[in-house]
Amino acid sequence: MTVTESLGALEERARRRTGTFGDGALIVCDSLVRIYQSEGVEVQALQGLDLLVESGELVAIVGASGSGKSTLLAVLSGLDVPTAGRVRVGPWDLMSMTARQRVDYRRSMVGFVWQQTARNIVPYLTSAENVAFPMALAGMPRRAREKRAAELLDVLGVGYCADRRPAQMSGGEQQRVAIAVALANSPEVLFADEPTGELDTATSHDVLEGLRTVNRELGTTVVVVTHDAGVSEHVQRTVAIRDGRTSSEVVRRTHTAEDGTESVVAEEYAVLDRAGRVQLPREYRQTLDLVGRVRLALESSHVSVWPDRPTPPRGPHGPQTRPHDEPPAHTGRHAAVPAPGTTDEEAGR
Numbered sequence: 001m002t003v004t005e006s007l008g009a010l011e012e013r014a015r016r017r018t019g020t021f022g023d024g025a026l027i028v029c030d031s032l033v034r035i036y037q038s039e040g041v042e043v044q045a046l047q048g049l050d051l052l053v054e055s056g057e058l059v060a061i062v063g064a065s066g067s068g069k070s071t072l073l074a075v076l077s078g079l080d081v082p083t084a085g086r087v088r089v090g091p092w093d094l095m096s097m098t099a100r101q102r103v104d105y106r107r108s109m110v111g112f113v114w115q116q117t118a119r120n121i122v123p124y125l126t127s128a129e130n131v132a133f134p135m136a137l138a139g140m141p142r143r144a145r146e147k148r149a150a151e152l153l154d155v156l157g158v159g160y161c162a163d164r165r166p167a168q169m170s171g172g173e174q175q176r177v178a179i180a181v182a183l184a185n186s187p188e189v190l191f192a193d194e195p196t197g198e199l200d201t202a203t204s205h206d207v208l209e210g211l212r213t214v215n216r217e218l219g220t221t222v223v224v225v226t227h228d229a230g231v232s233e234h235v236q237r238t239v240a241i242r243d244g245r246t247s248s249e250v251v252r253r254t255h256t257a258e259d260g261t262e263s264v265v266a267e268e269y270a271v272l273d274r275a276g277r278v279q280l281p282r283e284y285r286q287t288l289d290l291v292g293r294v295r296l297a298l299e300s301s302h303v304s305v306w307p308d309r310p311t312p313p314r315g316p317h318g319p320q321t322r323p324h325d326e327p328p329a330h331t332g333r334h335a336a337v338p339a340p341g342t343t344d345e346e347a348g349r
């Protein structure tokens with residue numbers, strides 16, 4: 001098959017592609033924008049953020065202070081409404097929910113663990129009573145809620161804390177009890193906002209492992225927002241947010257060698273957003289001196305990016321074959337970035 005034929009086949013496939021962004025995903029954030037007005041100044045906390053989370057995933061969202069993590073979680077938890085975009089969690093459209101639906105969503109679909117333990121658990125109740133409390137509000141009979149509270153505390157490895165009040169437990173134990181409280185009414189999704197923010201490294205490890213156990217054993221989808229760089233060891237996928245957009249992802253997979261030995265392989269990806277934008281890592285840009293504009297070339301299996309430097313003349317006296325480190329001659333498939341004529345409207349934004 002020639003390169004031209006193969007590109008034609010790719011283009012035909014692209015034309016046939018249908019469906020809405022995020023079909024089938026449990027959580028869909030599509031071009032989310034959140035603008036705050038503060039003393040006459042506009043702050044764009046989310047700048048067209050795209051994110052998909054599948055049912056059953058354990059995902060960490062990381063990013064520097066101010067990158068938009070808490071804003072995203074406030075939107076996903078139904079506490080805040082974005083300025084523009086589309087956001088759906090399961091069957092719930094978070095852009096158009098009524099106040100009543102928002103309460104139902106927060107009671108039945110999602111659970112929360114916050115950084116401040118005092119926000120998660122009531123100080124004068126024991127751990128077992130704390131976990132049973134949301135079940136009592138939901139009308140579950142006493143025996144059933146006592147049984148479920150004991151089971152959840154066991155799953156989180158804090159069964160021995162059942163009769164203790166928060167002041168009689170360490171910060172890590174309190175956060176694991178908080179996870180059990182959040183799971184009391186069997187939410188499909190658990191959101192955790194900096195759950196290890198006030199903990200030391202060893203205790204943080206226990207809390208993150210608690211989230212992993214919940215994901216594995218109860219099948220709950222977990223989204224954890226954190227500064228904690230060590231989090232990627234505990235999750236399948238780490239999504240990095242920069243300037244209110246997803247910028248890169250690290251995916252961890254278990255690789256089984258021919259002799260049966262298993263190892264975990266972490267691969268880093270750049271994120272291609274809905275408008276086709278991708279952020280090149282700084283070290284790539286510096287190494288190849290990519291500044292201002294670059295040339296793109298569509299190949300049969302990949303896209304290459306070339307520095308914008310003059311290429312040697314071609315023709316009867318020029319090189320007949322293309323050296324390995326030069327872009328191919330212009331075929332109409334090259335473009336400066338952004339691609340000429342590609343407006344935001346055309347990109348569907």
Ligand SMILES: Nc1ncnc2c1ncn2[C@@H]1O[C@H](COP(=O)(O)OP(=O)(O)OP(=O)(O)O)[C@@H](O)[C@H]1O
Pocket residue numbers: 036037038043044045063064065066067068069070071072227
């Ligand atoms: N209520 C608000 N009013 C005005 N600006 C806000 C408000 N909330 C957040 N911002 C701004 O939006 C941007 C994103 O904030 P956000 O709290 O989402 O970031 P973050 O990544 O969670 O940061 P941190 O890790 O420090 O909590 C920041 O510039 C912040 O100052």
